[in-house]
Amino acid sequence: MTSTRQPDVPRNDRFPRTTFLDLDFDTVTAAEVVAFLRTRTVEDRFGYIVTPNVDHMVQIDAQPELRPVYQGALLCLNDSRVLARLAKLYGIALTVVPGSDLIVALFGSVLQDGDRLCIVGASAPLVAQLRAQYPRITIVHHEPPMGLRRNAAARQAAVDAVAAANARFTLLAVGAPQQEILASEMAAAGTVTGTAFCIGAAVDFIVGAQVRAPRIVQQAGMEWFWRLAGSPRRLGRRYLVEGPKIFRIALRWQRNRRRSTPH
16 A cells, blocks of 8 residues: 655745645746755755646546645646646646756756766666766666555665665656655655655656657647657557546636635
């Protein structure tokens, strides 16, 4: 059984938060997040960053036990322009900080020579490419088995590996919601310090294993279609069957919000 117990972990208090679909988002620009990350050290009390998109919100709605996992994050950043536009229809302003852009900035302007970085997930060849590209950063790699969500022993082994790595930053690249659950358990363990990112396949963009959509496609909120066109079998159900559920979820949330608002 998956653990979703929540430790007494800090939430960032320097940025304003906005609630949408019963989740608290930090309303912050990418530049402000990067500036914040530059202040984070390996000695800092552990905190993790989540970047929910439409797929994540649909999962949270179907599995409410996941909500406190996201709520317990140091930063909860909206990853989706589609989600931001949907929120705008309900009079709510969400900023957009794509997780992939955040990881590009991490490697480009936050990590310093001599820093330690731990990666959980990703493949050994991909990590080898990263080491070749960033030889002045010490990269520690832990590759857990498949089925991490149902394997408590494997999750504990990952927590222990990250604690032993003593890294300034940790990248959790095992897919949602496994990576978010793992981050929550790392926080609960009390043995890990620094900052973790729940990033999915974002490392692939650093080494060129995947190519981001052109900026104009991203700004139009159509990056999901770009990805679907590139991997229709893998992403077809997520984007064409599961994704549209977000509109029903938003309508139900709005009805509940109106009912709870005093007249």
